[in-house]
Amino acid sequence: MAIDRKRKELRNPGYEIFIGILSILSMLNVILLYAVVDPNLDTVITALNWLLSVVFLADFIYRLFTAESKARYFFRQFGWADLLASLPFPQAKILRVFRLVRVFRLLRQYGIKQIASSMLKDRAGSALLTLLLFGFLVLEFGTLGILRLEQYAPGANITTASDALWYVIVTISTVGYGDRYPVTTNGRIVGTLIIIVGVGIFGTFTGYLANLFLAPTKKPSSAEAHSPSDEARTKVNHLRHLMAEQQASIDEIEELLRAGR
Numbered sequence: 001m002a003i004d005r006k007r008k009e010l011r012n013p014g015y016e017i018f019i020g021i022l023s024i025l026s027m028l029n030v031i032l033l034y035a036v037v038d039p040n041l042d043t044v045i046t047a048l049n050w051l052l053s054v055v056f057l058a059d060f061i062y063r064l065f066t067a068e069s070k071a072r073y074f075f076r077q078f079g080w081a082d083l084l085a086s087l088p089f090p091q092a093k094i095l096r097v098f099r100l101v102r103v104f105r106l107l108r109q110y111g112i113k114q115i116a117s118s119m120l121k122d123r124a125g126s127a128l129l130t131l132l133l134f135g136f137l138v139l140e141f142g143t144l145g146i147l148r149l150e151q152y153a154p155g156a157n158i159t160t161a162s163d164a165l166w167y168v169i170v171t172i173s174t175v176g177y178g179d180r181y182p183v184t185t186n187g188r189i190v191g192t193l194i195i196i197v198g199v200g201i202f203g204t205f206t207g208y209l210a211n212l213f214l215a216p217t218k219k220p221s222s223a224e225a226h227s228p229s230d231e232a233r234t235k236v237n238h239l240r241h242l243m244a245e246q247q248a249s250i251d252e253i254e255e256l257l258r259a260g261r
Contacts, residue, residue, distance in 0.1 A: 012118065012122065012125065013107060013110060013114075013115040013118045013119060014118070014119050014122065014125060014126040014129050014130075015125075015129060016103045016106060016107060017103070017107070017115075017129075018129040018132070018133055019056075019059055019099065019103060020099075020100055020103035020104065020107075021133060022052060022055060022056075022133070022136065023056075023096045023097075023099050023100040023103070024100065025052070025136065025137070025140075026049060026052045026056075026093055026096055027093060027094070027096055027097065027100075029045045029048065029049060029093075029140075030093045030094065032045060033045055033046075039161070040144075040147060040160070040161040040164075041144065041161075043161035043162060043165070044140060044143050044144055044147075044161050044164075044165060045140070047165055048136070048139060048140050049088060049093070050088050051136075051139075052136075053086050053087065053088040056082065056085060056086035056096070056099075057083075057086035059082065059086075059099075060079065060082040060083050060086050063079065063082065064079060067079075077102065078098040078099075078102065081095045081098040081099070082095075082098070082099055085098070085099065124204075124207065124208045124211055125208065127204050127208075128204050128205060128208045131197070131200050131201045131204050131205075132201065134197050134200075134201070135172060135197060135198075135201050138168065138172060138193075138194055138197050139165075139168055139169070139172065142168045142172075142190060142193075142194050143161070143164045143165045143167075143168045144164075145190050146158060146164045146167060146168065146182060146187055146190050146191065146194075147160075147161060147163075147164035149182070149184055149186045149187040149190065150164070150182050150183065150184060150187045153183055153184045153187070154183075155183050156183055156184075157179075157180055157181065157183070158180050158181075158182065158187075163180055164180075166180055167180040167181070167182075167191075168194055171191060171194045171195055171198060172194050172195075172197060172198035172201070173198060173202075174195070174198045174199060174202060
């Protein structure tokens with residue numbers, strides 16, 4: 001019973017890994033905010049933390065409404081910590097360690113083989129979550145990288161954190177306004193990688209939605225079509241048949257014994 005409850009608490013393993021890595025990223029960002037004094041870094045991390053707060057708030061709402069017992073999730077499974085950790089305040093981000101511990105515990109109990117099997121079975125969803133994770137990483141580190149490469153280059157038009165963040169958002173979304181662009185070779189290489197990730201995310205997302213809405217409904221196989229009651233009825237009929245054969249053999253033996261007398 002306890003194992004079944006824990007497995008129901010576990011969402012899709014790929015989704016749990018996605019949330020776990022984002023939790024690690026958010027806590028590292030909090031450390032960077034206090035450890036490194038850099039206005040540009042503060043701007044980028046603050047913007048990303050607002051975005052992560054939206055993701056974690058959506059995760060809390062999803063877990064709350066899909067929990068078997070909302071009170072149990074909120075009070076005994078640290079749902080209150082999930083709610084507070086989703087607030088956009090650096091002091092509350094440390095509470096995301098509760099989410100990370102829960103994800104690690106559930107995945108360890110689920111097992112490596114089951115996790116791999118589940119992710120292979122849902123390849124489209126796993127690929128989408130992987131690319132979304134790359135999107136978050138590119139949004140942060142791509143912004144910091146492009147700013148470092150372009151900020152002091154001759155003729156550069158990406159000179160502030162907000163310029164770099166705007167360029168990465170526009171590029172990864174495949175819009176490409178062209179008002180901000182790299183002028184250095186290394187900056188253009190980074191920009192090319194950002195474009196590739198953006199195309200991958202939106203291409204995979206489009207394919208995922210097409211598969212979700214347009215794929216034909218899977219018909220149950222003959223083995224799946226039988227309910228537990230059908231299987232029990234079949235076993236009972238088989239036992240009756242064996243008993244009838246046994247009774248016929250007993251009758252034949254009795255007749256032979258009477259004939260011998």
